[in-house]
Amino acid sequence: MEQADYILCECDAAALEAFVGELESCHTIQIIRQPAVCMTMVKAEDSVESQPFYLGEVLVTDCEVQVDGQAGFGLCMGDEPVRSYCMAVIDALLLSADFAATGVKAFLDQQAVLIADRERLEYNFIQQTKVDFKLMEQD
Amino acid sequence: MGYIAVKGGSDAIHQAKELVEFYRVKEQTPPVSVEQIRTQMRLACDKVISEGGLYAPEYAAIALKQSEGDVFEAAFILRAFITTLQRRYYSETINTREMFIRRKISASFREIPGGQVLGPTRDYTQRILDTTKIEETLKDIRQFLDRFESTIDKEQIKEITTYGKVIDLLKREGLLKGVGNVEDTTLKDITREAIKFPAPRSARLQMMARAETGGLMALGYSSMRGFGNTHPTVGELRYGTVPVRVRDRAGRVRYIGKIELTEAEMITTMKTDKKNSVPLYSIGYGLCFGQNDTKAICMGILDRAMRSPEGGAPANDAEFVLYHTEGVEAMGFTNHLKLPHYVTFQAGLSNVRQAVERANAAPAKVKAEPVAG
Numbered sequence: 001m002e003q004a005d006y007i008l009c010e011c012d013a014a015a016l017e018a019f020v021g022e023l024e025s026c027h028t029i030q031i032i033r034q035p036a037v038c039m040t041m042v043k044a045e046d047s048v049e050s051q052p053f054y055l056g057e058v059l060v061t062d063c064e065v066q067v068d069g070q071a072g073f074g075l076c077m078g079d080e081p082v083r084s085y086c087m088a089v090i091d092a093l094l095l096s097a098d099f100a101a102t103g104v105k106a107f108l109d110q111q112a113v114l115i116a117d118r119e120r121l122e123y124n125f126i127q128q129t130k131v132d133f134k135l136m137e138q139d
Numbered sequence: 140m141g142y143i144a145v146k147g148g149s150d151a152i153h154q155a156k157e158l159v160e161f162y163r164v165k166e167q168t169p170p171v172s173v174e175q176i177r178t179q180m181r182l183a184c185d186k187v188i189s190e191g192g193l194y195a196p197e198y199a200a201i202a203l204k205q206s207e208g209d210v211f212e213a214a215f216i217l218r219a220f221i222t223t224l225q226r227r228y229y230s231e232t233i234n235t236r237e238m239f240i241r242r243k244i245s246a247s248f249r250e251i252p253g254g255q256v257l258g259p260t261r262d263y264t265q266r267i268l269d270t271t272k273i274e275e276t277l278k279d280i281r282q283f284l285d286r287f288e289s290t291i292d293k294e295q296i297k298e299i300t301t302y303g304k305v306i307d308l309l310k311r312e313g314l315l316k317g318v319g320n321v322e323d324t325t326l327k328d329i330t331r332e333a334i335k336f337p338a339p340r341s342a343r344l345q346m347m348a349r350a351e352t353g354g355l356m357a358l359g360y361s362s363m364r365g366f367g368n369t370h371p372t373v374g375e376l377r378y379g380t381v382p383v384r385v386r387d388r389a390g391r392v393r394y395i396g397k398i399e400l401t402e403a404e405m406i407t408t409m410k411t412d413k414k415n416s417v418p419l420y421s422i423g424y425g426l427c428f429g430q431n432d433t434k435a436i437c438m439g440i441l442d443r444a445m446r447s448p449e450g451g452a453p454a455n456d457a458e459f460v461l462y463h464t465e466g467v468e469a470m471g472f473t474n475h476l477k478l479p480h481y482v483t484f485q486a487g488l489s490n491v492r493q494a495v496e497r498a499n500a501a502p503a504k505v506k507a508e509p510v511a512g
Contacts, residue, residue, distance in 0.1 A: 054341070
């Protein structure tokens with residue numbers, strides 16, 4: 001579930017919208033709660049004494065749907081009505097009995113590769129700034 | 140002293156609002172897109188999300204555009220915006236050890252797990268005005284990106300790893316301890332319950348996380364300069380992204396996205412009480428939204444300074460630190476001075492006039508002097 005959520009939050013929004021658009025013709029989708037922005041309070045803790053504290057709020061969008069009678073819930077950061085709706089639809093499909101026939105897995109796998117490539121590339125850019133300062137006494 | 144309200148002025152206020160808009164656009168330059176502000180004014184947006192206490196980079200960019208780049212005003216707008224929406228969720232406790240590291244440095248140790256990674260920083264560079272930015276075009280940007288990407292050997296791509304923390308090394312050696320003060324460790328939410336002093340540490344950290352950077356820097360700097368006894372070293376400073384998870388109504392823990400954070404662990408050797416003579420290390424903790432090195436470092440310094448049993452300096456006084464680094468309140472109070480105070484000032488003026496008249500009428504040596512303040 002976490003891996004699916006990660007992919008759906010991080011993947012390209014246009015690709016996600018196009019994929020869910022294709023699903024709409026094959027399923028009965030009912031919007032239970034329209035996508036709406038709201039707040040999530042982020043809880044943190046200090047790294048030595050584990051003192052919990054509230055760091056601040058994050059703007060999120062949530063949405064609830066039913067797909068062929070199966071409830072689905074989408075929640076993502078930002079003002080993202082389309083993404084939260086798509087997430088809710090896919091969440092319902094992931095929970096449905098005929099999940100295998102939906103093509104969701106193939107979509108998630110394909111997007112996972114793209115996300116991993118993008119993140120690996122960024123990581124390698126960052127690693128180029130690795131530094132080893134020499135003390136002046138050293139050569 | 141009571142205040143007397145004023146009324147009227149609606150037309151002038153409306154026209155003043157129109158006039159400020161006129162000055163924003165009168166040169167008829169192409170409108171700056173919110174996307175441009177979010178991406179090319181990234182660090183300004185980071186200040187706004189951090190001081191506004193709302194992680195919403197796109198909305199921060201809108202607020203910056205609306206306020207013509209005034210960070211105080213933009214943070215104020217976000218604070219006001221928060222109150223218009225329902226808080227439906229609380230996240231699970233975020234784990235900064237999961238951070239996708241964009242930057243991590245230590246001033247205490249040369250060799251740290253995974254090495255020192257400077258990341259995106261202008262540290263160590265000369266601050267020379269780059270006039271070539273005047274001529275920058277989209278073509279230049281694309282050329283830069285092509286050149287930058289060509290520096291990576293696609294055949295030698297390294298896999299992503301996370302790294303242990305410097306403080307965990309000290310902890311394992313038994314050199315790092317909690318401050319050990321007897322203090323309130325309950326979790327308070329200062330957005331729901333007004334802060335009271337002595338404030339629990341959770342409230343202090345929450346207030347500093349959304350405090351104004353300049354205010355934190357001024358007081359943190361005062362402590363380093365000797366108005367206090369905090370002599371910190373950057374144990375580790377990290378900037379990167381951390382996953383946020385929320386438990387949904389069905390009880391499932393759901394990933395909802397990642398936030399950019401700066402985290403500072405400031406190591407100090409300050410003693411915590413007279414009985415404890417062993418010079419163990421302890422940390423001051425700083426954590427805030429966005430890439431804000433200065434803010435996180437100063438938050439760490441002040442977190443530690445406020446826990447000092449010795450006190451005596453502004454940075455050791457929680458009430459002093461927290462009230463005076465709260466940017467929106469400080470700005471609001473300062474700016475209220477611009478509002479009409481005709482009646483209160485006239486009352487004071489009348490008293491001064493009477494005092495001057497009495498002084499001039501009296502044959503004694505008393506002379507009228509300018510009124511202070």
